[in-house]
Amino acid sequence: MRKRAQSDSIDGILRDLGEDAPRPIAPEAWFLGGNAENADLLGALLTEALAGHVKNRQAYAPKDPDFLYDEDRNADFAKTSDEMLVSLKDLNDKLKGSIPLSSFRNQSHMYWDITLPGIAGYVAGMLHNQNQAAAEASPVTTAIEYFVGQQLCTMLGYDTDAVPKPWGHITAGGTIANVEAAWAARNLRFQAVALAHTIKTNVDFVDARNLTVKTCDGRRMAISRLSDWELINIAVDDMLDLPHRLESAAGIPEEAIAAALDTFSVQATGLLDFYSKALPKTAAPVVLVPATAHYSWARACGIMGVGLSQMIPIAVDHDGRMSTVALRAALSRFQTEKRPVLMVVAVMGTTTESAVDPLADILDIRDEYRETGLDFVVHADAAWGGYFASILRPATKGPFGATSPLAPMSNYVVRQFEALGEADTITVDPHKAGFIPYPAGALCYRSGIMPGLITVVADIVYHGGDAMTMGACALAGSSPGASSTAVYLSHQAIPPNQMGYGDLLGRCLFNAKRFYAALVTMAKDNDPFVLVPFKPLPAERAGKTSIEIAEQCALIDDQIVGLKNEVLKQKLHDDAALKELFDELGPDLTVFNYAFNFRTAEGINADLNLMNELNTSIFNACSIQKNEKYEVPPQQIFLTAHSFDPRMHGQDFCDHFTARAGATPIAGEKIDYLVSTMQNPWITNTSRGNFIPNLRDILRHIVQNEVATIVHRHGLTPMPKSKS
């Protein structure tokens, strides 16, 4: 285990990067705008990024020669330059066929526009240093990466004044961060076994045989007397502290410990050899993820040699959140089977259901199981949801504060985000809800000792001393300094706290609730369709009668849907009950799932296959299925779609949703649904007021057409037209 990156050589730069005092902030300056309203500002920023770089380039050794221009080839130079411009113009013409990402009509995936400072920071960083594999070749961007890593740790609730200090770094994305977190968790879980094995077999470690260590259930015993199971389950922080204790309490030199782990550890020998030498009787380790987990976890388990079949999906409840009942059942089973649990993953906002797993409960469950001798790493996969923590983060250091009245988070979600600081590792992607250009993911460690478990240094990028490259404790080799400078500049303009990102994402949450309210009240009694939100109305969640649910729907229509933002905000300020209802409305974060079903003369359609056909055809009408021209697609609105799958979500989950939609469940059948992601802070506050009613009208029109088509195609009798 090596010390991870923290270097004297960047300290001077770090001091200079310190945060500014709070200042007035105009969110209108953060993005280019759907109609490129801020084109001049972006132009000025890009011009400055280039001019600053040109100045810096010219300042170093100005008397050195230029590269050679062949006078005879001036004409070729002019031609080559022209061709570059023509190719660029041609590329722009081709890119015109892209989905209009920043439009109010784009409600599809979890990305919208990128911040202006993010773009400018990226360009400036890219021009100055496109690769920071080695700290000595990228002294400034390495320091900036360290700095933004600390900012992210603070935003997420880690205490950057703690000892050991937390540590975060930029990755190429959430997948890489998740794989790295799994890698670190695997190495951590077997560290005590490796050290105990060394103590037993290496005479240089004889003095450590009686070293007392704490088991996770609180007993203190000599390390050489602990069983394999007890060693595997030493609690995370004690496990991390073990090499240090060998040094401080048993007098084993640091280099000898590092050399021993370099020779015998799961990292050194690989899982197969490690198990055959040190754990011949122990069952294969498992990784526990919610059934809705991102596929990066399958990749992590495959790469780590843990195996996909050891990735255990834990069932989700009807909200799409990990079921704590199912988690407890799995943990008890693995404890009985004496299978090491490497980690439990809580997803803080799935990008499909927007579901936030019950992290606070998972941490409590870990405390419970620790008392019975089972420990595991808790990882929060907040790749998408992590930046929402800024809604709780005050501008000054210290604990999380209350949400602002205009950032309507449900009590449940607040509780889970408040627990983030206790997770051992957190994935957070600036390139998702941080609105920063790709690639910019990040992994944050609660203890800065933990990344030492995965440190691999190459002599070409690390020349000894303290100035270890950030990439030594990372999965990637080379990485763009531009990702760090993009995050840095974006955070300068939009601080990762309630002043900046908290405000930005609070607006998105506010708009997501308004969008939910508009859609759940969209279908009237005389409409030939119904809309079933995956997240039921609070009254339905509370098990109220259908009359009470209809009353709540009417109240939402009356008190929320048609109101101007200012009027609604005033009402939310004055009316505590309405505020409570508004906070609890809709999905955990800003991804809204819903399915349509249709009505005929006989009543609501009961055939799940026909319901799926309807939602697929609506999706086709609201997405690009085929685009052979470089033209902006003619769609009026962009949505995406997904399916609830009995193999992933469970049959009970799927049956429950199907029944809510009025159809008859079919065993094993998927249920198609639509997805609207609200990552647009302005949609209810445009120069022409709230844009959501326009989207609702567009969607209504599409749904009516698709219903008519299906009814006709299948020879059904349409619902009689209402006289009103």
Ligand SMILES: Cc1ncc(COP(=O)(O)O)c(C=O)c1O
């Ligand atoms: C919860 C979660 N984790 C991880 C990832 C992977 O992130 P990336 O695409 O940046 O690799 C995603 C991507 O959507 C995600 O939603």
